Amino acid sequence: MSAAKISLAALSLTILTAASAFGSKLQNFVCLKCHQRMTKAVRPNSPHCRAGGSHHWHSLGKVGPRIHICIKCDMLVKSVSRPNTPYCKAGGSHNWFFLGLVGRDIYVCRKCNLKLRTSARPNAPYCKAGGSHDWFRY
Numbered sequence: 001m002s003a004a005k006i007s008l009a010a011l012s013l014t015i016l017t018a019a020s021a022f023g024s025k026l027q028n029f030v031c032l033k034c035h036q037r038m039t040k041a042v043r044p045n046s047p048h049c050r051a052g053g054s055h056h057w058h059s060l061g062k063v064g065p066r067i068h069i070c071i072k073c074d075m076l077v078k079s080v081s082r083p084n085t086p087y088c089k090a091g092g093s094h095n096w097f098f099l100g101l102v103g104r105d106i107y108v109c110r111k112c113n114l115k116l117r118t119s120a121r122p123n124a125p126y127c128k129a130g131g132s133h134d135w136f137r138y
């Protein structure tokens with residue numbers, strides 16, 4: 001009984017630590033023109049976009065421990081909640097799927113080589129090599 005209590009306390013401590021490590025101020029920014037990524041608390045400066053002129057930054061939402069992937073453009077985002085959806089570079093809106101929580105275990109998909117650091121085996125929807133991801137733990 002007491003052992004169970006201790007492990008539960010350790011678990012919630014781990015979750016709190018992971019959440020605070022990311023802070024709550026950083027946001028995921030992406031340039032809609034060159035697709036460069038940046039995490040900053042405020043909108044980044046915008047000169048020198050590779051696509052010409054200035055970057056056009058769009059916020060996907062706050063940085064956090066939840067890993068999402070867009071199954072249309074393969075963009076990975078670590079956020080506190082489901083990222084914003086407009087402006088997928090594959091056209092239209094992003095189509096986000098939740099893969100798992102950021103952690104210390106390394107998983108790689110045998111089929112598409114996608115590599116993630118998560119706290120448990122990631123979800124497996126929509127491998128770009130077809131069907132579901134086939135995760136193995138490093």
Ligand SMILES: [Zn+2]
Pocket residue numbers: 031032033034035036048049050051054055056
């Ligand atoms: Zn740019």
Ligand SMILES: [Zn+2]
Pocket residue numbers: 070071072073074075087088089090093094095
């Ligand atoms: Zn997308």
Ligand SMILES: [Zn+2]
Pocket residue numbers: 109110111112113114127128129132133134
């Ligand atoms: Zn895969």
